[in-house]
Amino acid sequence: MAIRNKEDDKRHDRRILWILGAVVVFFSLLWILFAPGRGFFHYRKLQQEIVTLTQENARLEAKNIELSEDIKRLQSDDTYLEEVARKKHGLLKKNETVYEFETPKKKQ
Incomplete structure (x- = not known):
């Protein structure tokens, strides 16, 4: 040895x-x-989720502003209210009648 x-x-x-x-x-x-739950790849996934949620939040805030303006307009503008009621909900004034005509189909 x-x-x-x-x-x-x-x-x-x-x-x-x-x-x-x-x-x-x-x-x-x-x-x-x-x-698990703390690694770099999990961190990157959470960062991407934050970006996505921030974009979604901005889109929803813009939609909320648009809807708020629409509510104010419906509350204050009678002609706009009537227009929406006619177009969106199909409402009619008194003594009004709606006639729907089918468009003629072209012969081939």
Whole structure:
């Protein structure tokens, strides 16, 4: 059996420490990237969701403003109210009759 000298033991110990350090760093990086609920990829997914929800919020706010203006107009403008009632709901004035005609179909 050969006897190792102290230099060889130190090199061997350093090599083992480097390997262990590399393994620890490797698994730490894996954890940072793929940790469930906390990893980098989960973070990027949440960032994209924030962007999507912000855009949706802006669209809904614009729609809300549009509807508020429409409500105010319906409350104050009688002609607009009548127009909406006729077009959207098919309402008629007293003694009005609606005649619907079919468009003639072209013969081929």
